[in-house]
Amino acid sequence: MNQAIISCLHANLPAVEAVLKDIELQGITNITCLGDLVGYGPQPNEVIELIRDKKIPTCQGCWDEDVVDGLDACDCSYPSQLAERRGHFAHQWTTDKLTKENKDYLANLPYSIRKDKCLFVHGSPNSQHEYLLPDMDAFAALERVENARAEILFCGHTHQPYIRELADGSIAVKIKNAVPKDTQEKEIQLPMRRIVNAGSVGEPRHGGTKATYVVHNEVTNEVKIREVEYDIELTCKAIIDSGLPPIFAWRLKNGFEFAEQAEDASHVCER
Amino acid sequence: MIERWALVSGLKGDLDTYELIQKDLKKTPGNISLFVLGDMIGPEKNCNKLLHRLINPKSNDLQPWCIYGWWEEQILLESGYRGDQRAEALRINKGEELVKSLTNAVDKSFLDWIAALQFGFVELDCGLIHGSSKDVGENLTLETAPLTLLDRLTRLQVNRLFTARSKQQFHLELKEGIVNSEVEDLNGNRKKEQKVPQKAVIGIGAGKNYTLYDVGTDNTQFVQAGYKSEKRIKGFGRL
């Protein structure tokens, strides 16, 4: 049985529609969304209503949380002051645009969703704002999955899709300075765990311009990253027409990594 | 001269114990730095004399370097130093009476000094904190999962973490850590074997039980104030 995991839709309706179509064409009905339905993009209400309509279980993303609770992102979210100002503008624009009903919907989204050995979160099990980047410290990454009591952790937030396997781990523990009865030295085997980042449907930051998401086979445990083309021009036009910063459109069209993202992979977000 | 750290916590207003420790340290050879890792205050006894002494050391006292601990956090919460929050967890778990005892134990004139204390110190490649780098209230013990300990070390980017919250005294070394990481993304596959250099977490004890750390040799001694310190080597019993 295949399940599809989507994340970071960011109010980009043409991208969401294209990805849902791609999922449908594969005959997949089991979909989980990792949040960030809104932010950056021009169609926040439309995207929320589509997800609600299709009854897709969704976690709360960092934007979904912030739009409801006021800005909560730690400074690590923005690489520059200019980026921060743009982010704040998009935040205000989205807050003004959202209907009360859709705001309530975002406010009541769960922080995480658990299905057997799979845990679904937006950023990390610690916070919607923490980035689990593909090359972060392997032990810290393993700790996130293990302390969340999961075997596979599905996350988003970085907008870069990846599959990371952490295997064959071990560590020796020695109690120094112990009296004989509790003198100990032992080797502890660390479990094999996986982190799967679903990338971003509506605001890709993987270098290309296509929307990304992942498909997980629950029997074989195989995970595939999917890339989907969508009508970028349509979204770009809507961004310009709505008065959002034109760089948001430029970014979608060029696929460069000028996105607002943490640059320090080792940073541990304290939020 | 040998460089030594004395690590103390959980005095909770006990000036007598603090004086005993100061007396001990005068007889301890080496160049000693004294760190007080929080819980200088508590609800059990009046803490004003101890606080006064920490802020105004006697001329022959070793200068104490203090950080805040769990009880300091509670009084700061309760006194409005942390925004709208109050010490609700304490109130729910231990009752209104205890919250009152705590606020009565500390004169308000000390609150600004407490509020200015740091969360922890980083000295050389060592982190000195009350609980953990994640939370002032987190207990790190011998039973804490090694991955959790590693994470708390990584957060401070240190090789040794001195912690007090659990009140236990221990010196746990983590070594020969290894994990294989394989990342697949749209650019392909990459494999990496990650190792951790030797790291350690040291529980320093509380109250009369404190720890001496020899910076040059990385050895710890667990000491009880008022008793001659004895190095605990394998084969030797507890004091």
Ligand SMILES: [Zn+2]
């Ligand atoms: Zn996002």
Ligand SMILES: [Zn+2]
């Ligand atoms: Zn996010």
